[in-house]
Amino acid sequence: MIEVRNLVKIYSSKKNKVIGVDNVSLTIKNGEIFGIVGYSGAGKSTLLRCLNLLERPTSGQVIIDGVDLTTLNKKELRQARLKIGMIFQNFHLVSSKTVFENVAFALKAAKKSKEEIEKRVNELLEMVGLTDKRDAYPSQLSGGQKQRVGIARALANEPTVLLCDEATSALDPSTTKSILALLKKINRELGITIVLITHEMEVVKDICDRIAVMQNGKVIELGTVYDIFTNPKEELTKSFIHSVLQFELPDHLLKKRTGTIIKIQFKGEMAEEAVVSDMLQTFKVKGNILHGKIEYIQDMPLGIFIMELTGEPDEVQRAIDYISARTNGLEVIASAA
């Protein structure tokens, strides 16, 4: 378990002080994939780098499996860091070394024997699907392959935690998918806790269990991905989610409509219930679906429909009340003209 307590990081120079992380407290459970989300400058990298003390906090504690890293001396910290792997947006590979040597480097640092290194590197390259690139140099690899080397190197010393600093931001969408699938496999099969930072909600939607949303150095919202996607509280969170779940009708289409336009959100098992058809049978209204989509987040359905209702105003209102009571959310986008 990773416990961050009252973490503050202030960058001070002669001229001014910049707050990187502003009093953050959170707990990351063993075996989960935890995302830290926010716009540029929100403090994501600073917070992530404080988790292995690459960045030393100005105050506060980082406690991993009961050990407060801020109290360790240099030698103890080096030992503790072996159990915290890290991968980077720009891979950070040594260009003059082969794939094998890049991965072996992490094991040499941990003073492993030649035989152990040979065996472990081969295992790792197999795990990340790069056995045939063992003797290649980084310049001969694609971005996705470079990140696989980065992942193999980060896993070399059997860490319990893997920190990912915008690990897929330099990759195209399909390579991103394959790297995310690899991270998920590592998490599920090896039980490694993964903490990742990203500004891409697609990444979050694909693999995270829980997320923290950051703004101005603070965590402004934290919860399971499903709860955050289905019930975001903060404006910033809503705008992030909007980038993935776009359900708006174009203005020109809205203007043409004469009925009441409603947006309905169905969560979980509700998405499978026949709420809309029951409503149409119960009330004297006509319903016209203008847009509909079911997304799967953490394998749970989230349905969003935009409908136009026409009929007597009282009856339309009753239909709206009925749907409101049986769904997760209903918003009247436009009243009848």
Ligand SMILES: Nc1ncnc2c1ncn2[C@@H]1O[C@H](COP(=O)(O)OP(=O)(O)OP(=O)(O)O)[C@@H](O)[C@H]1O
């Ligand atoms: N080494 C540093 N010296 C001074 N200020 C810094 C330093 N590193 C980060 N900051 C400042 O701390 C704040 C948080 O930066 P940080 O890089 O953690 O944000 P971020 O959310 O990771 O953004 P990005 O996605 O652009 O990396 C910013 O205001 C930034 O300018």
